[in-house]
Amino acid sequence: MIHLIEKIATWAVELIAKTGYTGLFVTMALESAAIPIPSEVVVPFGGFLASEGRFNFAWVVLVVTLANLTGSMLLYFAGVFGGRPLLERYGKYVLIHRADIEKMDFWLQKYGKRVAFFSRLLPGMRTFSSIVIGAGGIKFPIFFWYTLIGSLVWNLLWAYAGYLAGANWNQFQPYVRKFDFLIIFLIAAGIIYFVWRHIKKNRHI
Secondary structure (H helix, E strand, O other), rough: HHHHHHHHHHHHHHHHHHOOHHHHHHHHHHHHHHOOOHHHHHHHHHHHHHOOOOHHHHHHHHHHHHHHHHHHHHHEEEEEEEHHHHHHHHHHHHHHHHHHHHHHHHHHHHHHHHHHHHHHOOOOOOOOOHHHHHOOOOHHHHHHHHHHHHHHHHHHHHHHHHHHHHHHHHHHHHHHHHHHHHHHHHHHHHHHHHHHHHHHHHHHH
């Protein structure tokens, strides 16, 4: 899996080097649509190209942020029109019952703004959170603005890091990849706990 992501990252960098802002937009839109293109590679590379004078720094941040928003909207509406009906109809077959859906709705209605914003700052969660937000019934304006702001913060930081690092723009990836593994581990642990709790609960019914 790591080897595959590295190949995709190399393809993304080559595409940006050849096509400029178009490649930057395409790769980051795909990243936010759940294609495993690491933004911690693409955005710093854009910042590096800005430091070389090939890109304009402000345009880099604007393009990748709009690309993030575009890809995220695709997943949001997939959650609204696809994820929610699937959960309600077939969720019981994967131990997701109506009570669980109602809890998700309550939690997202209460903390939806924070989820939309902070999930954009977490590697491993920043893409798939959009489909959960859509399935959870969060209103589109809330999703739109908080996703936009969160994406802007993320991209500004990474683009500036690449700008400052210059030719060493790719030095951050190993550290972020470790954090990715931590996030994946926590998600897996959460799924295991969820399944265990439901199996235990069903045994007592």
